[in-house]
Amino acid sequence: MPALRTSTRRPTYPLAHAARRKPRRIPLVLRFYKGAIHNIILLPVILHCAFAALVVYLNRHVTGSISVPSTIIPSLSIVVGLMLVFRNSTSYDRFWSGRNCLTTIGTCVRNLVRMILVGAHGKEGKMLAEAERRDTEKIVRVLIAVLYAIKHNLRAEFNIPPASLTAEAEDAEPATRPGYMSRRNSIENGLDTAQSEYVSLLPEGLRGYEDQGLGLPLQLTVLVEGYIRRGFERGSFHAPQASQMTVQVNNLVDAYGRMETIRTTPIPVAHLIHQKQVLALYTCILPLAIVDGYKWWAIPTVAIVAFTLYGIEGIGMQLEDPFGYDKNDIKMDGIIEDTRQEVMVLLEEWKMGAQGKSGMFN
Template sequence: MTPARHHTRRPTYPLAHAARQKPRRWPLVLRFAKGAVHGIILVPVILHSLFTVLIVYLDRHVTGNLGLPTSIVPSLSIVVGLMLVFRNQTSYDRFWTGRNSLATIGTSVRNLTRSILVSARSKGVNGTPLTDRETADTEKVVRVLVAILYAVKHNLRAEYNIPPASGIAGEGEITTAKAEYYALLPDGLRGFEDQGLGLPLQLTVLVESYIRRGFERSWFHGPQASQMTVQLNNLVDAYGRMETIRTTPLPVAHLIHQKQVLALFNCVLPFATVDDFGWWAVPIVAIVAFTLYGIEGIGVQLEDPFGYDKNDIKMDGIVEDTRQEVMVLLDEWKAAGSGNGAHGGMFD
């Protein structure tokens, strides 16, 4: 009777890295640092407040006649509101599409891993055990599937730094996260990023080649191999959508006009409020500028959701959770193949 294996793993649970792990200490209304856009809107709010101070001072102590009719505010606010709504809807659509595309990639990796490990159990119809070469081939392709997640993440962040074929990452220092990523790549892999070939697409070629070999070994029947290819195509398609988001900014004409209209509205507002509110126009303009520039700042952060900002997609955690799942499946598959798996395991 084979004794049960004792696993030594870090304490974890599904989605442990992607989910928020600690409760909020302060209500969101009192938060001014982590996750907030106050840092990027502070300068324009201060400038508009100082401009309002100047207008009120000139109106009260110099010219005495700088006020404009308040009816000008509603007409301008409609234009500003429409532009900000368009900007935020467009930016959030990019964020949501990026998140769904990453989910599609993770789902494809899960499906392919499941199909590969369940099917790669025997050779042909006679049930011949896998050779060491076939076992290593299967383990390599599962690691490549996980490496695709890392490659997608790094390419979207413009971190093109695949190690050379020797496995040494050049002159730069290798971080722990990068070392885990490099360990997933096949030995001797040569990158072609300097020639315009992205590593994610290059790694999918290795997976497609394995599917063909599995079909020739009778591990996969025709429809199953075809479905696995569909999963791989879905993965590449999802990555293409993420690339489109990353490489297609909003038209510069829209950005310029939005900035100008926003600045114009906040510059006109002091003239429309100085007669009725006097020095109270300063905090009023500051609040309006804080609100409008804050909405615009949110759109700026969501426009490219693949970076390291607090409001970006949690790509590091999502990739780590998927890696943990796949590697546990791979460990169980290897244990079952070596006869060390506990009775009733996944691959019995």
């Protein structure tokens, strides 16, 4: 008889994924990958260095002096500095606001889970009915799924679960039709581990309506609101408590709406165009202003200036949309994983109490 496999819980601690710190093997000043923006600015730096080399060559061997008065540099420096400061401050404000909204959503989920699990218990020492236990467990999993739905929605990863029109088309297609099962298997196999865990949290048979314009996070909050109503009707929550839970759902939807605003409202294109043009103009005029005094040293000087200015702009570009997969984006995966582990531990403890065993909810 084969030996039974015992599952061991992976060691963890609160905020293990969101606040994990690895020892830095290389000082940050020497790092040119993993979080650096050098790949974004490499091309413009090379192009400006090439232009500076051309200016120096023409100035020394072809046309004579082609320099311009160096007094133009301070005037342009003020404009470039102001535009870069505005861009970076605006981008970081979007990053910080997005992080605060994610914290608000996580706090609302924690509060709702806490109130649901404490309120869902048998009356007068009686065990909770099986249907009520299943309903409570389902809605707690839905609350975790809301976090994943928000993350995927902000990253434009839709059709998890299959959209309603796609699902209807699949239901209408006979299973014996050639290629039917192969298509379904390709959909299932296409889900990675993280997405499979997310799908396992959703109610069985749930169909999304994203193909009709309804975001899955809002659809899931309708399920949560319905549970609050059912809990009030069966006496799990009194009226003020049910009202407070509804407020938590409203706060969650409001925070998600603000994250959507960040995601769908880019920096105005007029500002981006003018900033690019002013930055390129400044870096192109710089070698003309310093070529007489610096000669060939004008090339590394332009490289340093271009590296500095385009680097600041590159940071602003990455922070502008903080919900993606870049190293500098918000650690949404880790934050959501920490919240999932917290809630699942609470759910397991509640299930033990519902079965009459000792636990924190007894």
